[in-house]
Amino acid sequence: MNNLTKMKILKPAHEVFEAFVDPAKIGNFWFSSSSERWEQGKTVILKYDEYAAEGAIQILDMEADKKIVFRWGDGEEGNVVTMTLTEMDHGGTIVEVNEEGFNGHDENLLSQMLGNKEGWVYMLTCLKGYLEFGVNELRAGLVLG
Numbered sequence: 001m002n003n004l005t006k007m008k009i010l011k012p013a014h015e016v017f018e019a020f021v022d023p024a025k026i027g028n029f030w031f032s033s034s035s036e037r038w039e040q041g042k043t044v045i046l047k048y049d050e051y052a053a054e055g056a057i058q059i060l061d062m063e064a065d066k067k068i069v070f071r072w073g074d075g076e077e078g079n080v081v082t083m084t085l086t087e088m089d090h091g092g093t094i095v096e097v098n099e100e101g102f103n104g105h106d107e108n109l110l111s112q113m114l115g116n117k118e119g120w121v122y123m124l125t126c127l128k129g130y131l132e133f134g135v136n137e138l139r140a141g142l143v144l145g
Helices: 013-021 109-133
Strands: 002-009 043-048 053-063 067-072 079-087 093-100
Touching: 002 109, 013 067, 013 079, 013 093, 013 109, 093 109
Parallel strands: none
Antiparallel strands: 002 093, 043 053, 053 067, 067 079, 079 093
């Protein structure tokens, strides 16, 4: 089972890519902090200070300005997220987030997938606000529960 979310960001793919992989930028739209620059083969710790949460991601594959693939969750059982950046002729970028690994037999699958979709749409909206308009205070505004 997978969950696919897409959004157009009116910035070049390089700027979008750097927003994710640069620890100085990710706190402007997604997590509070990232332990280090994202690179293939690394394990990066992401923190959400507002929710007293943190988690590790394993960077499985990367292609500068085009793709980031990571695993998060419970070790090898975690979900795999593929972020694909497709630069358009006018300089904008389509960001596609595809998360795979949901258990199709889990009785809470629908709830998990809806919550997951909500999270990706919110993160991409915050990314758009940050990169296009310089707004860096939207992140961590989602109310859990």
